[in-house]
Amino acid sequence: MSFSPLIRQLIDALRILPGVGQKTAQRMSLQMLERDRSGGLRLAQALTRAMEEVGYCRQCRTLSEEELCPQCADPRRDDSLLCIVQSPVDVFAVEQTGFRGRYFVLKGHLSPLDGLGPEAIGIPELLGRVADGNFSEAILATNPTVEGEATAHYIAQLLIPKGLTLSRIAHGVPLGGELDLVDGGTLAHALAGRKTITL
Amino acid sequence: MSFSPLIRQLIDALRILPGVGQKTAQRMSLQMLERDRSGGLRLAQALTRAMEEVGYCRQCRTLSEEELCPQCADPRRDDSLLCIVQSPVDVFAVEQTGFRGRYFVLKGHLSPLDGLGPEAIGIPELLGRVADGNFSEAILATNPTVEGEATAHYIAQLLIPKGLTLSRIAHGVPLGGELDLVDGGTLAHALAGRKTITL
Numbered sequence: 001m002s003f004s005p006l007i008r009q010l011i012d013a014l015r016i017l018p019g020v021g022q023k024t025a026q027r028m029s030l031q032m033l034e035r036d037r038s039g040g041l042r043l044a045q046a047l048t049r050a051m052e053e054v055g056y057c058r059q060c061r062t063l064s065e066e067e068l069c070p071q072c073a074d075p076r077r078d079d080s081l082l083c084i085v086q087s088p089v090d091v092f093a094v095e096q097t098g099f100r101g102r103y104f105v106l107k108g109h110l111s112p113l114d115g116l117g118p119e120a121i122g123i124p125e126l127l128g129r130v131a132d133g134n135f136s137e138a139i140l141a142t143n144p145t146v147e148g149e150a151t152a153h154y155i156a157q158l159l160i161p162k163g164l165t166l167s168r169i170a171h172g173v174p175l176g177g178e179l180d181l182v183d184g185g186t187l188a189h190a191l192a193g194r195k196t197i198t199l
Numbered sequence: 200m201s202f203s204p205l206i207r208q209l210i211d212a213l214r215i216l217p218g219v220g221q222k223t224a225q226r227m228s229l230q231m232l233e234r235d236r237s238g239g240l241r242l243a244q245a246l247t248r249a250m251e252e253v254g255y256c257r258q259c260r261t262l263s264e265e266e267l268c269p270q271c272a273d274p275r276r277d278d279s280l281l282c283i284v285q286s287p288v289d290v291f292a293v294e295q296t297g298f299r300g301r302y303f304v305l306k307g308h309l310s311p312l313d314g315l316g317p318e319a320i321g322i323p324e325l326l327g328r329v330a331d332g333n334f335s336e337a338i339l340a341t342n343p344t345v346e347g348e349a350t351a352h353y354i355a356q357l358l359i360p361k362g363l364t365l366s367r368i369a370h371g372v373p374l375g376g377e378l379d380l381v382d383g384g385t386l387a388h389a390l391a392g393r394k395t396i397t398l
Contacts (some may be wrong), residue, residue: 002294004263013245016238030288040250046212050205051236064203095201134316165200194274
């Protein structure tokens with residue numbers, strides 16, 4: 001035994017954070033207690049408000065405490081383009097590329113073995129969003145995993161008959177990588193999807 | 200712009216944690232919001248209570264919300280042995296070795312250039328503790344850095360005249376390391392402090 005009860009409770013509570021083990025939680029606790037109590041209190045307040053007030057955007061289903069998230073509320077974005085992603089963090093990743101269309105956020109991917117069918121991941125809401133909107137193209141930006149591909153395929157089958165152009169983000173070698181570190185499947189995609197160079 | 204204001208505030212607040220940058224703070228926020236809101240609220244509560252209620256042990260000056268920390272309150276510990284460390288986290292490290300004497304926690308090390316003299320790091324309180332206690336030996340367990348050594352040396356000069364045996368933790372090669380990865384200074388200490396092997 002060594003820490004007093006409140007410090008022990010704080011260390012235990014910090015361990016719910018991803019990537020934080022016993023040792024890191026100790027370091028975090030003691031650093032806040034010794035050097036930044038006001039920062040610790042601000043964090044407590046931000047946590048409480050976020051956990052209690054953040055819900056989901058009515059339109060795109062990303063995390064938001066407003067009825068409409070910043071992306072859905074912005075009138076200057078392209079209403080003809082819909083980007084379909086698996087989780088709110090992917091919205092942020094796609095935003096950083098400069099994409100300025102609309103989003104729809106699924107609740108993960110289809111996973112029949114875990115009992116996650118179309119209803120569980122929000123396909124009915126996606127169909128409703130497409131029916132309400134005026135999209136000409138839907139970009140399937142689910143993860144490049146087996147489940148993500150299957151989910152993309154399933155959605156394409158539903159949306160193509162509705163007259164939308166469906167596209168899938170490109171697979172290939174990532175920028176800045178080295179060719180011999182890229183797995184065979186990715187390299188096969190990169191070769192099959194090669195582009196002619198024009199001068 | 201991408202996250203709603205409350206999520207942005209949570210991400211900013213998480214960045215006060217040591218080792219947590221923008222990307223990690225995002226991952227932490229979204230994981231709590233999507234999977235563990237009750238854990239997030241528990242963390243907020245633990246933070247608030249710890250930041251507001253944890254103070255310092257009256258006797259050894261480690262972090263504690265009780266007037267006496269668990270180590271000082273325990274009547275079964277060895278009252279003749281005092282271990283002097285630089286920070287509360289060091290108490291935990293020494294505890295794990297099985298040490299069962301008493302502690303005194305300095306507020307860091309002497310650092311005249313930063314204006315941290317004997318008063319700033321708690322030397323008067325240390326002298327008071329030694330005068331009140333009944334110690335026969337004081338172990339100087341400040342960090343093995345130039346400042347830690349200087350602080351240990353300074354304390355030794357004050358306490359030896361009071362009739363205490365003063366000792367310094369041993370310097371040498373750490374267990375499980377490789378000799379060619381150990382720096383020259385450490386290896387010189389390890390050689391100078393070599394021990395005769397008896398069968």
